[in-house]
Amino acid sequence: MAAIETASGRKAEVMGKPYRPMMEAIARRLADHRRIAVVGDQAATDLAGGA
Numbered sequence: 001m002a003a004i005e006t007a008s009g010r011k012a013e014v015m016g017k018p019y020r021p022m023m024e025a026i027a028r029r030l031a032d033h034r035r036i037a038v039v040g041d042q043a044a045t046d047l048a049g050g051a
Helices: 002-008 018-030 043-050
Strands: none
Touching: none
């Protein structure tokens, strides 16, 4: 992480599902789609993110 921050000159923002700003960005991008599949490795976070 430090190498990426140094190379980019920016501080990284660490996030994970269901991080609201990330999920809102995904929702905007997929707004025109009727059916969306969510695939993941942890049911609790993946289902919350899919909702």
